[in-house]
Amino acid sequence: MIKLTVNGQARTWDGDPSLPLLWYLRDEVGLTGTKYGCGKALCGACTVHVEGQAARSCITAMSDVAGQKVTTIEGLDPHGDHPVQKAWREINVPQCGFCQAGQIMQAAALLTQNPHPTHDQIRETMSGNICRCGCYQRIETAVRVAATGA
C-alpha cells in the first residue's frame, strides 16, 4: 500500500507499484490536466511537482512517490491564479494548449527555486518542454513576466 499526497489530499494506492504516476493521476484519480505526450520523459507534457521539484510523471513510478507530496496543474493554485498562470494568460501563450500544463509546472518549479532567473536560465530550464505549435517566444516572455512582473 502506497500512501501519498496529491494536491493536499491524502491518497493510497494498492495496485501495481511500478505504475507510472502519470497514469495514476489521469486514470485512477481523474486529474487529466497532466498530459501524456511521449512516456519517455522527452517532451515534458506530463510535468508535475514532487516535493516542489519538477518531475516527469510518465517515468516516475508510484513506488517513487510513496510518502511524498505531488502537485498537479489542478492544484498549483486554489484559484488557478499562480503568477505563472496569470502571466500565461496575460501573454496569451497557448495555441492548441496540450503541452501548456507541463510548461506551466516546469516554469513554476523554476521560479520557486530561482525567483529571478536570467534569460539563459529560463531557456535552459524550459528547453525540455516541447511545444509543437511553437509558442516558445511567448513561453519565454511569460516566465519573465511571472518573475519580474514585466
Next chain:
Amino acid sequence: MQQIIAPRIENVSRRAMLRGLGITAGLVLAAPVLSRRGMAAYSTGADKMPHGTVNDPRVFVSIAPDGIVTIIASRAEMGTGSRTSLPMVVADEMEANWDRVIVKQAPGDEVKYGNQDTDGSRSIRHFLIPMRQVGAAARMMLEAAAAKRWNVSITEVKAVNHEIVHTATGRKLGFGELANDAANEPVVEAAKLQLKDPKDFRYIGKGKVSIVDLRDITTGNAMYGADIRLPGMKYAVIARPPVVGGKLVSFDPKDAMKVPGVEKVIEVQGWPWPSKFQPLGGVAVIARNTGAAILGRDALKVVWDDGANAKYDSVSYRAELENAARNPGEVVRNNGDAEAALKSADKVVVGEYYLPHFAHVSMEPPAAVAHVADGKVEVWAPVQSPGGTREDLAKTLGISDKDVTVNVTLLGGGFGRKSKCDFVLEAALLSKAVGAPVKVQWTREDDIRHDFLHTVSVERIEAGLDKGGKVVAWRHRSVAPTIMSTFVAGAKHEAPFELGMGLVDLPFDIPNIRCENPEAAAHTRIGWFRSVSNIPHAFAVQTMVGELAHETGRDPKEMLLELIGPARLVDVGPSVKDLWDYGEPLSSYPIDAGRLRGVVELVADKGEWGRQVPKGHGLGIAVHRSFVSYIATIVE
C-alpha cells in the same frame, strides 16, 4: 450518457463565467430548422465542399433570457484559434458583448452546420462571410423585435453592445429581453442583410480577444480527446500489424493477462490495405488504466503476416525514386520546349532533393472514447473531420448516421493526422466488443509507427542558363507516392491536388518549363501533413533558386525576383488541364506574381537581407504560395 458528459464537453470554455452568471435552461432563438445555405459575398470554394456552408442564425446563435449569447463553433480547434475567431466574427456582427458570449462546440453534423472538415487552411476563408451573415441576421432580428416593442420604425433602432437602442429617445432593451420576440422574427434573407462597415468592428482585426479556452488551458481543465472519462470506462492500447498490409496470424494473451490491471485481450478487426481510414486491426489489451494496458501489450506474444510490403526498405526505396527522377515521366506541364532549351543551354545546373517520410507527431497522440450501446454509438474525439468520422462510424458499425453522435473535443494538435478517424473507429469496435465505454490511447511509438505518413519524395530540377546567366529552361521531375494510394489500390501518380501544390503552379517567368511526374508505388499509408505537397515541391524549387544564385555568383534575392518576373497574374498555360487552386476559383484566388514580389521585398526589409553575419553563418531567402497564401522567409 449524454447527461453525464454534457457539462464537461459543452462547457469546455468559460466554465467559470457560466457558474457566475447562472445561465438558464430556456435558450431561445435556436430552432431545429433546416439550414439556409450560405452565400459568400465573393466566390470561394466553400460551396464545393461537402455540405457547403450555412448562414442561418438559428443554427449558430441562441440567446438566453439573461442575455447570455451562445455561439456555436462548428470547426475543430487544434491551435489555430478558429473556435474563437469564427464565433467572435458572429459576435462582432451582431453587436454582442464578447464577455457575455459562450462558445459551444458543435457535434459532427454537416447537414446542420455545413462542412466541418477543419483542414486546408480555409476555416476563415470559407466561413468569414457566412459567420458575418449569421451575426448580421441575428442583429437585424433583434432590431426588428425592438422596433415592434416600441412601435417605432426599424430605421430608428440600432444594436449597440448587447442592447438595442432607440436612437431618438435613448431607450434601451437588452438582448435577453428581446430574445423571445427576436426568435419569432423571420430570418433576414441574405440579399437584405446589412453587414457592418469594417470601421465599426469591435473585435475583428483588433487582436484583443484571447482564445476562449485560455483559462481552462492554464488550469488543466481544458478537455482533449484523451481527457474524456465515462463511468465504467475501460482503457485500451492496441498492438497493430507492424507493416502496412500485414495481418494478425495468432496471439498468446497469457503473459499479458498476468499484468496487474489487465482485464481482457481481444482481437481488433482490420481492413485490407488500402482502406481509407479503416483500422489496421491487431490485438487490444483492455485494462483498468492506460499504464496497465501498455505493460500488458509489452507482454503480448503476437505472430504477424507482414504481407506484400514486408520487404519495404526506405533506403532502397529512395534509390528507386532517384532512378525514376532521372528518367522521363508523365508530363504534367509543358510550356515551350524545355528539352531543346536544355540541350542548347550554355550551362545546365542540376539539383536533386530527397525528403523522407514525416510523421505528424501532434503533441496529443491519437486517442478517442466510444460508447456503443443499444445500437447507437457516441464518441468523444479530437477529430478534424467530425462529419466524415460520423459517416465512417455508421458504415463500420452498420448503423444509420442518426444513431452516431460525434462530440468534438479540443485537439492537442492535428496537422492532418486527425482528419483520419481510424483511432475513433478502433474505440467504437472495442466498445461494442466489451460492452462498455472504451478509451483507445495511441502511444507515441504507435503514433510514429502507424501514422498516415507524409509522402516521401525525390525532386529533380534541371535548369538551363544562357550566356548571360539567365534561366531559359526548367525541368522539374517530382516522384512521390500519392495520397490517393490510401484510397485506391495501385495509385502511382500524384493527383491534381498534389501537383497543384507548388509543382505545376510554378510562378516563374521562364520561357521553357516542363514538369513531369514519374510513377511511385506506395508501401505505407500516405496521408496529408500540414502544407502537404508544398513541402517537397517548395523545398526543391526554392533551394534550387539558391543553387542557381550560387552558380552564377548572384544575390539570391535578386535571382529569386528575376525568376518570378514582373508583377502579373501567372498563367501556367494550356498544358495544365483544370489547374487545381486549393479548391478555390482561380478568379478569386489567382497566382499573383506581384504579391510574391511583395512578400520577398517585405521579408528582405524585415529580415535585413544582405546584413553581415558571423563567420560560418549564411542567409537564405525563399518565397512560396501555399493554400493561396503568400509566404516569404529568411533564415540565418
